[in-house]
Amino acid sequence: MSSLVSGLLNAGILAYSARQGQTAEIAAYSVMTAALTWVANLVMGGSSLLYVSGNDEERRAAHSQRILVAVPAMATATLLIAAFYADQGYGAAALISAGGVMILNSLADLRFGDLARQMRFIAASAAITSTRLLSMVLLVTGVPLTTALLVGAAAYLLSTEILACRGPGAPLPMWRGLSPRAAGRAFRLSRPLFAYTLGEAFTGRASTIALSLVASPQVVGCYGALANIYQALVAVTFSGLRVPMALRTRRRHNLGPTVAISRESEVIAVIGATVIAVGVIATAPWLTTSLLSLPIPESALWLQLLALALPFNTMNRAYTLNRIGDGNYAAATRLALSIGLLLGGALLIQAATLGPTGAAAATTVAEMLVAVILVLAAVSRRYRRRGSHRLTSIVSDQERHRAPPVDLIGR
Numbered sequence: 001m002s003s004l005v006s007g008l009l010n011a012g013i014l015a016y017s018a019r020q021g022q023t024a025e026i027a028a029y030s031v032m033t034a035a036l037t038w039v040a041n042l043v044m045g046g047s048s049l050l051y052v053s054g055n056d057e058e059r060r061a062a063h064s065q066r067i068l069v070a071v072p073a074m075a076t077a078t079l080l081i082a083a084f085y086a087d088q089g090y091g092a093a094a095l096i097s098a099g100g101v102m103i104l105n106s107l108a109d110l111r112f113g114d115l116a117r118q119m120r121f122i123a124a125s126a127a128i129t130s131t132r133l134l135s136m137v138l139l140v141t142g143v144p145l146t147t148a149l150l151v152g153a154a155a156y157l158l159s160t161e162i163l164a165c166r167g168p169g170a171p172l173p174m175w176r177g178l179s180p181r182a183a184g185r186a187f188r189l190s191r192p193l194f195a196y197t198l199g200e201a202f203t204g205r206a207s208t209i210a211l212s213l214v215a216s217p218q219v220v221g222c223y224g225a226l227a228n229i230y231q232a233l234v235a236v237t238f239s240g241l242r243v244p245m246a247l248r249t250r251r252r253h254n255l256g257p258t259v260a261i262s263r264e265s266e267v268i269a270v271i272g273a274t275v276i277a278v279g280v281i282a283t284a285p286w287l288t289t290s291l292l293s294l295p296i297p298e299s300a301l302w303l304q305l306l307a308l309a310l311p312f313n314t315m316n317r318a319y320t321l322n323r324i325g326d327g328n329y330a331a332a333t334r335l336a337l338s339i340g341l342l343l344g345g346a347l348l349i350q351a352a353t354l355g356p357t358g359a360a361a362a363t364t365v366a367e368m369l370v371a372v373i374l375v376l377a378a379v380s381r382r383y384r385r386r387g388s389h390r391l392t393s394i395v396s397d398q399e400r401h402r403a404p405p406v407d408l409i410g411r
Helices: 001-019 023-044 045-052 056-086 092-117 123-142 144-166 180-189 191-212 217-253 265-292 299-325 328-351 355-400
Strands: none
Touching: 001 023, 001 123, 001 144, 023 056, 023 092, 023 144, 023 191, 023 217, 045 056, 045 092, 045 180, 045 191, 045 217, 045 265, 045 299, 056 092, 056 180, 092 123, 092 144, 092 217, 123 144, 123 217, 144 299, 180 191, 191 217, 191 328, 191 355, 217 265, 217 299, 217 355, 265 299, 265 328, 299 328, 299 355, 328 355
16 A cells, blocks of 8 residues: 555656646656666666675675765766756756656665565555655645655655664665675676666666657657656556565575465556556546646547556566566566567657657557467466376376286285
């Protein structure tokens, strides 16, 4: 419920901003987060997931890399990206504030990983929810969107630092235990997850970046509002899927008592995503006109296409996070790259005529095709196992009938 409230607050923040006419702020936030996500993943690869699912050595390396390498690189990239997009009509202050949000959230992600390892999901969700609420309050009082999000990100980092560093077995404060040598090792240790992280980043941000190169800031702002609402809804289901991943990670590393892993979290997440998608699709015209007050009539179709992708996105993430929890990084990487390649191909086909409708449709088609392939593969494996089991039973019955009778009297 905390994750759901957090996702609704994220969507509410963007909806209120759009209704207040802050499309320029939304556009700046969208393009900066989309571009800086690429930089962050190129610099730190899969260190975020390595920090959650790795052993102590891997976690120390990821921690040092984040502080000593990733943060300075992201700060430099923020200035360069802001200079590039400021020449295209975007607000420089909003771009820099959006970059600050990304940097602070990147640091807080380490502490969220600590709370996940400790199975303290309610504490982590409460920290997210309270800071989102703070941003919403600031926004209502007249603070610009990116500034409100920057203050909320700082509060989120502070709260997760306090929560994660309390209790027995708590990690050291973020500024302690840093090592340049460990930071260098992180590039090697996170290599199995590097391609996976790039595939995830491409899937989540490629359509916004491609659109920003061919459309006006107003169009990007309208599309960015809807895309960020979609990402907020994805984050809700993603939070639920972290639970089985953490259970699998703890079992793999023998952390604490063994807990049975069921499919309840995945089933609930997929059902919840389907219900949300149906609700958004049905109310999209009202959401985009009456609630968001977006000036482009076609925005309802954009939102419907993005909402249609939500259940398939949830199914795909359930598979990848379970594989990561089991330590099977190659399987997770193959799926992430498959989605990225399909999305990239769909965007490339539309290169000459790309618009928001095509960008949203490309995301939906990529997620849908991969999810359908996963389901078909799972059904095929199940039937093969049934056939193998049935064949084994038949063979054993035949061998039993062919066996010579036992002379019990003679024995």
